[in-house]
Amino acid sequence: MLAPNANLVVQGIPPVPMALVNSVQRYTEFRGTSFVDWHPNQREMLVAHRLAGASVPQLFRLSGPMADLEPLTEGNEPVTRGSYDPRDGHYLVFQRSSGGSEADQLYRLDLDTRLVTPIGEPNERHAINVWLHGEERAPGAASKPPARLVSSSVPLDRTAEGGKRASVDTSIWLTDPLKPEERRKLAELPGGGWEATAVSPDDRQLALTRYISANESEIWLLDMASGQRRQLLPAAGATAAKASYTPAAFQPDGKGLIFTSDRDGEFQELMRLDLASGAVTRASRHIHWDVSVSSQTEDGTLLAVLANEDGMGTLHLFDGRTVSEVPQPKLPEGTVAQLHFHPATRELAFAVNNSAGPGQLYSLNPASGQVQQWTQAFAPEGLDASKFARQQIVRWKSFDGLGISGLITRAPAARFPGKRPVLIDIHGGPEGQSEFGFNGRANYFIDELGVTLIRPNVRGSSGYGKTFLALDNGFKREDSVKDIGALLDWIATQPDLDASRVLVTGGSYGGYMSLAVATNYSDRIAGNIDVVGISHFVTFLNNTESYRRDLRRVEYGDERDPAMKAHLEQISPLTNAAKIHKPIFVIQGKNDPRVPYTEAEQIVAKVRANGTPVWYLRAENEGHGFRRKENADYQFYAMVLFMQQTLLKPQP
Known part of the structure; x- marks a missing residue:
């Protein structure tokens, strides 16, 4: 049996057999590369990547197309955002937080010595914004003027008396990273x-x-x-x-x-x-x-x-x-992202994601139209990612006639004939969007378990116009849940899908949606998996980090208004937990600043008290989702086990 590591709290989850681990493990080894920055003077990239055997991604120098990666940062915390000194590229500034807290701090990394120097006040959450252009070196001057970075910061609740602030201000800073002690506040602005x-x-x-x-x-x-x-x-x-x-x-x-x-x-x-x-x-x-x-x-x-x-x-x-x-010119097939021009060569860096792999980096010469590949996505031995099933768009009508769409990846009919079980995976946000790209570990569900994957874009999703984006705000929150009810109706009309075997999952707001589906359509699903989801809107708004609170009130509703508070309490899954009759799996990071871990603890306790089977997995060193590979692997194995015991069994 696979023992969970010391940072995982495991409740109600059966032991994970090593046979399951051995059959699933290769699907956890896909690795792509993310573009971060161009070197200002040389034709080389700063990229983020997780090496084989490593727990988290770090920053690397990529000296040329298809070259070996040279590590620049190290440690137990992920680093995925940074920027070169725009003058000479002698140093870079990067962001890093601890334990999934998202309380990013800024650091200068001197590339010659590899010395790391903190920049800024540690009791604030910082973000790299932009660099000033700076003047060119004057004739006769010994050197160029120093590079100056504009960054922003917000205070953290842990510095406030009582752990919560009535209001939050954003500070805009101007800093020479070589002299961080001389940083200057340009403005203090109301809100986060x-x-x-x-x-x-x-x-x-x-x-x-x-x-x-x-x-x-x-x-x-x-x-x-x-x-x-x-x-x-x-x-x-x-x-x-x-x-x-x-x-x-x-x-x-x-x-x-x-x-x-x-x-x-x-x-x-x-x-x-x-x-x-x-x-x-x-x-x-x-x-x-x-x-x-x-x-x-x-x-x-x-x-x-x-x-x-x-x-x-x-x-x-x-x-x-x-x-x-x-x-x-024509680009490689797939969805394009991470566009960035080189300041000297004018080459355009971009990333491509498609059904065959994640995070493949290219460059485009706009003058000649030449496209050159810089990285290759890694796929484990024995898996031909080029043969993975492709996503397609599906559309259905909701309860009010509104058209809703999503992405479907069907299990291969030749290998899995008959009606197939369905996994509905709902994105977060709620202003997010399920987009074309690589299905990653979920390819195991499709190719090995014969599960069809549907990723819906319910009302409130971005990408379909501002009217559609606002259709779930405030008192209209449950209309998006009804979109999933309509999806369940649509599944029942499909000859290749089994409406009696449907599992619902989602992360963050998608976690709320999975819980809401479990309270509204418990008799129509086999179970649900809630990942860092909201279980009660009022407790969520009271306990989320202060720099986010007012921004979330605009979306979900202001709990300080009595009518809105009553509505939020009425529709919250915690209030309706007695309606959850099918097995539930709750996954949470202890240090989550967005959806506090107490949201998970309270729904686990309430559903368990009602006698419904509950699996609970909490990581003490994670935040809003699991980023460390060893934690994400255990979560994935447990999800497969949960699916085997719920979704893949014939339903009564």
Whole structure:
């Protein structure tokens, strides 16, 4: 039997047989690579990767296409975000937190000595924002001026009396990472949704995003010398409907700001703001999907824009001066992400995910159209990932006639004839989206167990327009649960699917959804798996980290309002736990700052008290999901065991 490691708390889970581990283990060994940054002067990448035998991903130098990875960071905590010193690349700044707490701290890594130096106040949560452009070395000067980094930070509850704050401010900092003790606060801004996303060519102004909700955000301009700020979009006092605005880049002449917004339609469009007149130009209205600006060349003449086309990421190139689309070459098959121009060579780095593998990195030369592969996804010996089943889009009508869609990966009919059991896997957010890509470990369910996987995009998911995005807000929360009820109806009409054998799972908000399905449709499912899910909205809002609380109130409802509090209590799975009659598996990280572990503990206790079988797995060194391989492996083995004992048995 496989013994859980010392950091795992295991309750109600039967011993995991080594025979199961041996049959499943190879499906835990897929490894991709994520792009992090280009070296400013050399043709090499900074990437994130987990080595064979390692617990967590770290940062590596990739000196050229298909070259060996050179480790840069090390330790027991994952590191996936960093940035080179944009002058010479002599050092890099990276983010790292401890035990899944997401309380990221900033560190400088000197590449010559490998010395690591902390940057910033440890009792705050920090994030890398942008680097200033800086002036070129003056004639006769001994060296270039130092690089200066703009970062943001928010206070943590652990520093507050009583563990909770009534209000939170975001600080914007300017730091020379070589002299962190001289960092300067540029502004202190009300709320937890602020980020600096672009800096003007003269390094005098910052474009700030103020995130209020998935349906509402603002663009502000901050004067770095005075600290004064003014609202650009929407115009202060404007009475137009709520919309989302995200600044991306200043144009090279400093006269225009490139941004995205859904102010003029359902989808996020590429736009240009004339800073003098306030006139706005729409540039991507011909693309009927959400777009985002991922990168801009150093001279500002080319923009890399990512379009979310029904869950598939596609590249579009735009002229940065005219903001008009230009032709681009054909890219490898799959969903595209992580677009970033090299500051010197103008090569565009990008990642591709598809059914055959995760995180494969490429570069595109926009001038010649040449595409070059930099990394190869790793698949374990004996598994031909190119033969994995491909995802397809399925659509169904919900209770009110609204069209809902999702991704389905059907078990191979030749190997698994007849009606197949179904796993419904619901994404988090709720403003997330199930997208095309690699199914990872879930390929075991499909290829070895003959389970068909459905990943729905219920109302409230991103990618389908701002109206669809808001259809689950506040008092409309349970309408998204009814979308899963309609999916169960649809499954019953499919000749290859077994409506009597359906298991529901999900993480974060998807964990709430799995619990809500268990309370509303217990007689129609075989069980559910709740991963770091919300079990009671009021206790969740009271206990989530303070820097997130107001942002989540906009989505779920403000529990300080009596009517809303009563509604949240009424629909919460904990309130309705007596309706859960099928086996339940709850998975949680002890250090989760988003959905506190108490959400898991209370639903486990309540359902167990009702006599329903409950499996509970808690990791003491994890947060919002398991990131350490040894923990994720045990979770996966236990999930397979749970599926064998619930989903794969004929239902009465």
